[in-house]
Amino acid sequence: MDLGIRGRRALVTAASKGLGRGCAEALAAAGVDLILNARGPEALTATADDLATRHGVKITAIAADITTEAGRARVLDAAGPVDILVTNAGGPPPGLWSDWDREDFIRALDANMLTPIALMKATLPGMINRGWGRVVNITSQSVKSPIAQLGLSNAARAGLTGYVGGTARQVAPHGVTINNLLPGIHATDRADALDQGVVKAQSITLDEARAQRAATIPARRYGTAEEFGATCAFLCSTHAGFIIGQNILLDGGAFNATL
Ligand code: NAP
Numbered sequence: 001m002d003l004g005i006r007g008r009r010a011l012v013t014a015a016s017k018g019l020g021r022g023c024a025e026a027l028a029a030a031g032v033d034l035i036l037n038a039r040g041p042e043a044l045t046a047t048a049d050d051l052a053t054r055h056g057v058k059i060t061a062i063a064a065d066i067t068t069e070a071g072r073a074r075v076l077d078a079a080g081p082v083d084i085l086v087t088n089a090g091g092p093p094p095g096l097w098s099d100w101d102r103e104d105f106i107r108a109l110d111a112n113m114l115t116p117i118a119l120m121k122a123t124l125p126g127m128i129n130r131g132w133g134r135v136v137n138i139t140s141q142s143v144k145s146p147i148a149q150l151g152l153s154n155a156a157r158a159g160l161t162g163y164v165g166g167t168a169r170q171v172a173p174h175g176v177t178i179n180n181l182l183p184g185i186h187a188t189d190r191a192d193a194l195d196q197g198v199v200k201a202q203s204i205t206l207d208e209a210r211a212q213r214a215a216t217i218p219a220r221r222y223g224t225a226e227e228f229g230a231t232c233a234f235l236c237s238t239h240a241g242f243i244i245g246q247n248i249l250l251d252g253g254a255f256n257a258t259l
Contacts, residue, residue: 004238006031010084013066013075013119016043018188019138020088022225026233027084028055035060035079067111072118081126084236087116088138091190092152094197100152108152112139113159120178124171133176134236137164141184141251149197161247168245177244179235184251185213186223219252 010027014020016038024034028051036051038044041063048061062078064071067089092108116137127133139157141147146154161180168178185191198209214221228250234240235248249255 001237001239003030003233003236005084005233005236007033008083008236009033009035009079009081010086010236011035011037011075011079011082011119011123012086012088013037013115014088014090015086016040016047018190019183019186019225019228020086021047022227022229023086023088023136023138023232024229025051025055025226026229027086027236028052028057028059030233030237031055031057032084032236033058035062035075035082037062037064037066037075039063039065066119067107067115069118072115072122076119076122079123081130082123083127083130083132084134084136085119085123086136086138086232086236087119089115091140092150092156094149094194095151096149097151104152105155108156109159112153112156113163116160117163120167124167124176127176128171128174131175133171133174134240135176135178136232136235137178137180138232139180139182139247141182141249141255143180143182143247144249145255165245172244175241177235177241179240179243179245180247181228181232181235182247182249182251183228184223184249184254185217186225186228186250188225191222217252217254221252223250223252 010032012024015024015036044061048059052059062075064074089111142154143157143161164178195209
């Protein structure tokens with residue numbers, strides 16, 4: 001299917017690895033020029049070079065911490081006007097409800113709520129003026145179904161979801177869509193890091209921890225960054241203009257609900 005976005009420009013943050021990279025790759029395959037960001041320059045440059053070579057699109061790579069004001073300013077300056085924004089950042093650390101103090105919450109809110117909001121505030125006016133735009137926020141299945149040890153993530157992402165619910169309806173008249181993608185378990189470094197916690201707690205191997213978790217998912221496997229990216233690219237396509245303010249769960253059926 002031609003996604004109808006060849007030649008558009010997209011900013012994808014936290015995109016050198018994992019789900020962000022999956023989104024960047026699918027957009028590049030659709031002919032979209034990219035501004036990519038991550039903190040570590042090495043993996044970021046490798047990803048940018050790889051995608052540019054394989055898909056023949058223009059890529060600008062900016063190494064910066066997207067959760068800081070200075071980092072966002074550098075990325076947004078380099079990006080200029082963009083038609084598509086995919087927001088992403090690392091997830092907060094796991095813990096127990098009683099572990100977290102105010103500063104932990106502020107860090108989580110900064111990374112997973114206020115950073116995507118700041119990126120939207122910076123890029124939405126241009127999209128509105130040009131009468132076309134797409135925003136996809138990478139959030140988490142924890143918005144629908146809390147993950148007890150990820151209380152910081154549950155809280156921050158729920159806040160972002162509330163903001164998007166209203167804002168998506170305010171920008172929709174201008175041809176701009178905002179939607180959230182909610183990953184369940186996907187095979188990335190982040191999933192490995194969470195599985196390592198189970199390895200330690202239960203004295204089992206990483207393969208055993210993965211098998212244990214996969215058994216709880218109706219699809220009996222982890223998702224891939226490629227299938228996640230394909231969904232993101234579809235939401236950014238010309239065909240998805242009537243999808244507004246939705247929270248799309250990609251979890252292999254893990255969330256048990258009829259609707
Ligand atoms: P990942 O494989 O660890 O990749 C994270 C990417 O983000 C890397 O490119 C990393 O590069 C970059 N990054 C992290 N913090 C950053 C920052 N402050 N500024 C700029 N770039 C940053 O993670 P993932 O699995 O793709 O997860 C992406 C998001 O989805 C996370 O918020 C995660 O919590 C959420 N999520 C993931 C899953 C899952 O199963 N994978 C499930 C639910 C939710 P650098 O480290 O070099 O910056």
